[in-house]
Amino acid sequence: MPQPTTPPAPPWTDRPWPEPADARGAALLLEDVREIWVEHGLDPELLAAAGVDRLLAALGGNSPYLAGLVRRDPEPFARLLADGPDRAMAAILDRLASLTPRDSRADIAATMRAAKRQAALAIALADIGGLWTLEQVTLSLSRLAESALDAAVRHLLRSAHDTGQIVLRDPNRPARGSGFVLLAMGKLGARELNYSSDIDLIVLYDPDCHPGHEDLRRIFIRMTSDLVGLMEARDADGYVFRTDLRLRPDPSATPPAIPFPAGIAYYESLGQTWERAAMTKARPVAGDIAAGRRFLRAIHPFVWRRHLDFVVIDDLHDMKARIDRHRNAGRAGLSQLTDRTVHDPGQARDWLLDHDLKLGQGGIREVEFVAQALQLVWGGRKPELRDPTTLGALRRLVRTGLLPRAEGESLARTYRMLRRAEHRLQMQADHQTHRLPATRDSFNAFATFMEEKGGRALAAMMLPIMQDSRRIFERQFAEPGGPGPSVDPEAEDLADHLAAAGFVPADIPPAQALLQRWSGNRLRALRSDRARILLRRLLPALLTRFGQRRDPLTCLRRFDAMLARQWAGVQFLSLLERNPALIDRIATILDGSPFLADHLAETPAALDGLLDTATDAQDEAEDVPAPQLVRQHVARATSTEQVLPILRGLVRGEEFRLSSARLEGRMDVDRASLARTGMADAVIRGLLKTVTAEHRRRHGRVPGGAMAVMALGKAGSREMMPGSDLDLMLVFDHPEGVGESVLPRRGAPADGGLPPRPLAVGPYFVRLAHAFIGALTAPGPEGPLYEVDMRLRPSGSKGPVAVSLAAFRRYHAESAWTWERMALTRARVVAGPPALVRTLRTAIGVALDGQARTARARRTILEDARAMRERLARDLPSTGPWDIRRRPGGLTDVEFIAQALQLVAGTAVARDPSTRVALRRLARHGDLYPAHARLLEQADHDWRSVQSMLRILFGPRLPADPVAAISPATAEILLREVGAGTVDAALDLMDRRAQAVRAAFTHLIGPI
Structure with missing residues (x-):
């Protein structure tokens, strides 16, 4: 017979529970629980288990809120003691998931409130007892909120359907296709919810999911109001989560539920830096998740900008400075505290009294700002940085070298310590507070809850860590030039500055005239006070770098042409100030290459190509991000039209990067050619993938059929130069048994909106080839991705744009000219399914072998x-x-x-x-x-x-x-x-x- 299994021992034994700061509160809870246990007939062995007395004393002596939960729900508490927090949380989430959209609102409200109370106790014990990491604690809180929101939204949507207000595609799964979605923002969006946190939401709806509905706005606004009531209204069972809808676009002037078009238009035209930072954590959590993802894809360019924008650092710094002025009036600056203050336990404690752990100096928000600022600056070009969690973002920034390892580890240590303290503060009374106690006695009591031997010991532990974090914050957000020298374009001694920089006497008058033009409002880029201040700080470095070149006046004139083309002078000048090496790079181009200088003036976005080497100390041989970026963007793209502008920017930036590296002698022709060709290969593969997917949706699939791309000429030999076009040949193949025509899949849209019609196999691949070449050559603001030459295909420009594998073999066996076979020696199959690629390579070898037998x-x-x-x-x-x-x-x-x-x-x-x-x-x-x-x-x-x-x-x-x-x-x-x-x-x-x-x-x- 199988032996009965012994249940695992409760996890509470030998836990380092905090001592009770309030001995009377601890004794009262122990007394009350013993009475409640008998009254409810609960297992006395659970209460007598090792460690439970210390656990109850820790709760009763430090947290009136948690002690109240034990008294309120003794039976769930008994199950928690028996099962541990992992099983308890799994059961709580299962109960929420079992709610159906047709359950009564009263039942849903009661179930959610009970789940919140029981989860709050289980999570607190796992946190206080050290059973869970910070990540497990915040993830459990976030999953609880998501599950409650999901149950509430499903119920509200089904109710609206049942009352005839809206029509759902599938009433049993009401969220799908409803167009109504909740975006979680802030800590819920990042799955980092704190213990007594509000939940920040943006409520959106897609009118296209309900075409012709005239009352949609009123219905979804009312639904949002009902959702807030379900979540935060207090009754005899308590509440679920306080909700905050103020992160939506222009909250003082917009309804609580925003239609997609209005939200997208706002972010495209009026969105601010803090909203970009907030959107790095945005995540659809309830309702129509697919619709939420569509919305986030639509505003992706607003959040993750391809062009580096160091203004974000100044904006976040200004925001934090306003917080400091409001929250820390009269308080000495943390980074300026003397070692005596920091290391004197009494003075350190007094400095921390009533200190805000979230918004104060050295606080949680400063750690978040460092991570978010660097993510916003670099995340558009480095998708690997896009982690919504603070700790995850810090790890990624360290891994990519954008944050020194020591600083990343220090910030992570500060974050963990502060979040732990924040949770203990909030556990005391379930208040959304971040302030440390304001009196010495209450601070000492809190220190006991933090498992420190008094307030002095707690302050001695906390303050040095926070001070180190504050210094890192200030270094990241410091003005690069600081209070150093500046030059006013209208200064009387401007000629002296020019002469000292290296301008010859004959060039000084025209240089003065040009610089004086910068002092007024004639240049669009310099119309703001902030831009002019930045320019004055930059001028000493600019003039010095230009003066070191062979032709300083030419450099200055070409830089003036660049500046005149800038729409946003603050962004451009901030970029230069934060990257002094970029000034050298630009000066080299302005001095040495008329063509690149003109291109830089006409296309300010070309600066992207200079930034990797200007801002990254790594060797370029280790830094080949552009093809990887192509693959990442293609993988995320939903259409060719969506990805083409991104690819054009990447190709232009990579070309400029390679050209400038060659100009400065940092790269030889072979390395540049390989990199340039690698970029073209990535674009060809990516576009073939997206165009083929679209073609199959429109015209169906040829069973077993496929098309491959063969590169010839410089692209084939991996020797592409600046301006090289792509010599391509497109070859398709399909099994002999495939019928003569292909039918589109049922419901697939046909060209021009016409009814679907069968398409012969040959024209099917010819259309695919035209679509692929059309994507490569589609004009953009700066021209096409690449010029394409297909004259090397069989029969030249008179032949079909795509040739079958059989025709390719036959042509080269019977009709090819010597010059065509010479061109074929540089053929390289770049893209296509692996089987066709291998077959085509073999066919090329057969065409070339045996041509000189005699x-x-x-x-x-x-x-x-x-x-x-x-x-x-x-x-x-x-x-x-x-x-x-x-x-x-x-x-x-x-x-x-x-x-x-x-x-x-x-x-x-x-x-x-x-x-x-x-x-x-x-x-x-x-x-x-x-x-x-x-x-x-x-x-x-x-x-x-x-x-x-x-x-x-x-x-x-x-x-x-x-x-x-x-x-x-x-x-x-x-x-x-x-x-x-x-x-x-x-x-x-x-x-x-x-x-x-x-x-x-x-x-x-x-x-x-």
Whole structure:
């Protein structure tokens, strides 16, 4: 026979219960409980168990509220003693979940109030007894609130349906599709609810869920009022939670329930920094959860801004300063306290009397502000920082290097200590208080509840921790420039400042005239007092950095063009003040690259591309966030239209980052090319995924069918340069047994709103290809994501935009020209289902292998390559020595040699899409002399390096004589790239390099 299991021992034994501060209260509770136990016929062994007397003494001697709960509900208390808090909380939440929408309002109210009383006692004992961590305590409180809200909302929605006020899709599951949702804000949103907390809510409804309903506003406002009554009205059973609806948009002028369009319009146009901070914790907790998520996605750009916005730090600092002035009038600043005060227990205690643990100096709100400010500044660009919990956010900030580990650990220690103290304060009388006791006697009593030996000991423990936290807060929110020097654009000694910064005498008058233009209201960015104060503080650094460049006046003029384009001068200037390294980076661009300087002036958002390296000390090799950001945004996107603007910003920012790194010599051409190509690969994969999903929703799915994207040219060889387009080929495949047409899924929308019609398999994939290319090339404010060239597909521009795998194989087996097979040596399958990717790679290998089985075939390949190069030289001649690609012995010659010899070799071991890697493989395979391989590999690197730098300096259109029209700083950068000290030396070096390459071409391919 199976033996009966022994129930686990109660968890109360050997717990470190606090001593009773009020011995009489402890004795009374013990006496009352013994009487109640007999009166209710409860198990005497539970009361006699080890540790229970100490537990009751701790409650009776420290917390009248908890002692009252024991007296009020002895039977639940007995079950709690027997089962422990984990099982007790599970049973409480199960009872709330078992409530049905059709239960009476009186039953629901009574059940929720009983659940609140019993959970309050169970959670308090788990907290006081050290059975649960802070996270477990706050999560249990939050789950209790969520469960109560869920039960209340389901009941209210069903009641509205039953009385004919609204029509629900599924009355048995009333929340789904109702459009009515509660957003939890603050600590409930973050699942960090404190012991006696209010719950902050925003109540929303989506009118589109009830089309044509004219009285929706009144119904949902009344429902919100009923919800508040259910939650916070006090009766004989107590109350559930106090509710606060004041975090909704413009609470003094808006109803308690807000329609989606009004809420979205408010945040898009009028939302403030504190509301962004509040929305980092927003979470739908009851009602139509899917609708709540739709709303949060709609305001996502308001909360998580892609562009770094350091103004948020100043805004939160101002907010905290106002709190300090109101809450701490007459109190000495915590960070300025002397060591004597902090470490003298008596003085420390007196300083803490009546101190606000939440809003006071060194308090909970300061820890939260540090975490939220850094999240708001960086979270738009680093989604991994978006943790609504304070402790979780601190861990993530430390992990990403945005917060020093020691500071993160100190803030976390302060937060845990203060939340523990806050809970003990609130447990005493169930008051939403954060203030420490105001008298020495009451402070000493509270110290006993905190398990310290008197008020002096408690203060000696708390105050140094809080002071350290306050100092971290002040460092994070300090003005970077502090009270240091500033320059007034209208100052009489402005000429002296310019001369001291390095401006030559001839440049000082025009510089003065330009700076004086900044002092009035002529520039939109400088119309606010705050912007002008920031500018005066920044001017010494700006003038010094510009004065160190080759052409300070040009730098100043180009910076003026940037400033004139800024809509929000405070954001831009705050960004510079908080990131001094960014000023250096901008100065280098303004001085050295006319093209990038113009781009920066016309597109202020391009600054994003400079920020990673300007604000992060990590090596760039370890910092490749852009492709990861692409994947994250694509994963969250619900449509191609939604994700395209985000991807354009990411691509532009990454391109600018790479170009500036090249300009400053921090990155060589190979690393930049790999990073640029990696970004393009991520975009291609992401868009293929989203476009294919939309296409399938619209037109159905071809069973077993799929499309892959093949990159050729520079994208295929991972050698993309600034401005490189994408040479693409789209290849689809499907099983032979698939029918000739595909039917859309039932109910799927058709193009233009027409009824769904069957679509032939070929046109199905052609439409998919057009949608994909359309997404890549769709115009935006700064142009498309990429220009796309598809002329390398079979039959060129006359062929279909997507080719079947069978047609691809047949074409290259029967009809392909030598130049097409040469282009195919750089083919790389970038995106598509794994099985099709593998099959297509095999097909490419088959198309390239065996093309040179005979000596005659090899001679034909070489002759075709030679003739084609000769025709290019005739039809598209070089424009001069700086035409790196087309000049004799230039980049095209190197690439032709590598491609033709790969075809001649006819084996995969001698091939690679990368020119430099292919040259090495050809040498190892015996198809290229090692000396030629070294020469060509070096030439390939040097030519690509110079060509990419020319594009960075001048853009896509190269001047006929680049050197003649550029500044000394630009010439210096270009000569550095060539590896020469003067223009004549550079031209001579390039000529010798080109002659060597042309000689190799003649020897290996043939004369031109």
